[in-house]
Amino acid sequence: MPFEGLQYPTKPYSKVNRYDVRASYALRTIHELVNTSPILQVSFTIPDSPFPMMLPMIGQMGSFARPSSDTGDVLELYLHGYVSSRIINLSRKESSDKAGEEATGLPITIGASHVDGLVLSLTPNSHSYNYRSAVLFGHAELVTDNEERLWAMELITNSVVRDRYRHTRVPPNNAEMQSTSILRVKIASGSAKIRSGMPSDEKADLEDEALLDRVWTGVVPVHYTFGEPIPGPYNRLDKPPAYLDEFVRDSNQDAKDIAIEAAIKAMKLKPKANLED
């Protein structure tokens, strides 16, 4: 096994309990899944409801203290969301309630899932997806420092389109700085689950000649595609700028390659002694 670098500690709530997917606790693997996920699902409990809240948000891993850190380093998650007041008010409250304790902030869970393929086998039960899924657990606090907020806004904007930030009207003005809420999540633990490769069927079915002659088996690759940029009503440029065209082209090629590689590479089985989970 190649050296994977730093690993998150395995906690009862973060342990992957399933034998037929590859679990990973490597920071690099988990952080890259989060960074390449266009939307993150953010979950947290609220008072007086048995149901956790769930909000789609945009986010990116980074380190304000060490901006040159790479994805395998210890990083925080910076979140920017469309519905933010509830989570932010809760976060404020938790921080002040627990000031002095080790972990301040609102406990939240963040999910990032990529679908790489439809895995079509001989039987319905063996059908599956190729996917890469990460979950992070941590404590969220509002970023109050203006310099850190600016840095996070650039980080997050450039995660939507590579190198976009400096091509827009920056820096944000006072009103924009006031209205932008950024959460910083200190990560407590995390895990990833990855399924790749071709279908896998039971021996009895693989010996059924008539079945093999009848059922198509294999993988349909799945990936995101960016279409041709569509100019808006007040756009004046006669064509999209090079950085945008290159981003669209590179992203599409990468996404397609990842899905096809996931389909054709050998599935790494790690059977566990205890299969009850």
Next chain:
Amino acid sequence: MPFEGLQYPTKPYSKVNRYDVRASYALRTIHELVNTSPILQVSFTIPDSPFPMMLPMIGQMGSFARPSSDTGDVLELYLHGYVSSRIINLSRKESSDKAGEEATGLPITIGASHVDGLVLSLTPNSHSYNYRSAVLFGHAELVTDNEERLWAMELITNSVVRDRYRHTRVPPNNAEMQSTSILRVKIASGSAKIRSGMPSDEKADLEDEALLDRVWTGVVPVHYTFGEPIPGPYNRLDKPPAYLDEFVRDSNQDAKDIAIEAAIKAMKLKPKANLED
């Protein structure tokens, strides 16, 4: 406004508190977002952890009692997941603990998010995504009836690839029936948030001629693409069957159309008096 049909009741935990997206509580809208999402994020609280659990699962809305129901009707959510023992054991426990009460089962929250486009505006703060996101809240129980379980397995398999189930080796044998765990979620409430259309910038920026001459604004459509099916190691068919080819072709065309329509259609603003959320 066209008649939208049945609506979910607005609960404190399900209310959409954001002014610049279109909120919907229509069963049809929410159910269709869930049914077309290849992966759902399922969240629930567990004892002894401040962090909610989050698991990627496959699911589909349906009614076993009235199989001919359409997506605008009252439906249950049927879930099939790769990591299921924890949620299912919790679900069993909750059901027995609360037997006799009105809502039995494990309280869970389900999120489904579709990304339709990158919305590139003049300033970083006005950047956005076109997206359609749904959340459902409900109580999950294990399906124990074999007939209902079979019905749900067909429903879920055909949600992966249209009409796939009857083209595989069915019915499942006893071992498969035993090893398959299906959860049925009775829905308590739900909501959807939809953002579509072109960028929208502030007046001061729209009057800045140099800025308008410099920054490309518009939408990059985003959608899933299915690639060419890749045959597996024991596939014997010389080409993918017609139902699979047609599913891939139709899905790709629909996905592309949805993303482009979301970009070019007028954004429906519903400003609220109270903007603090």
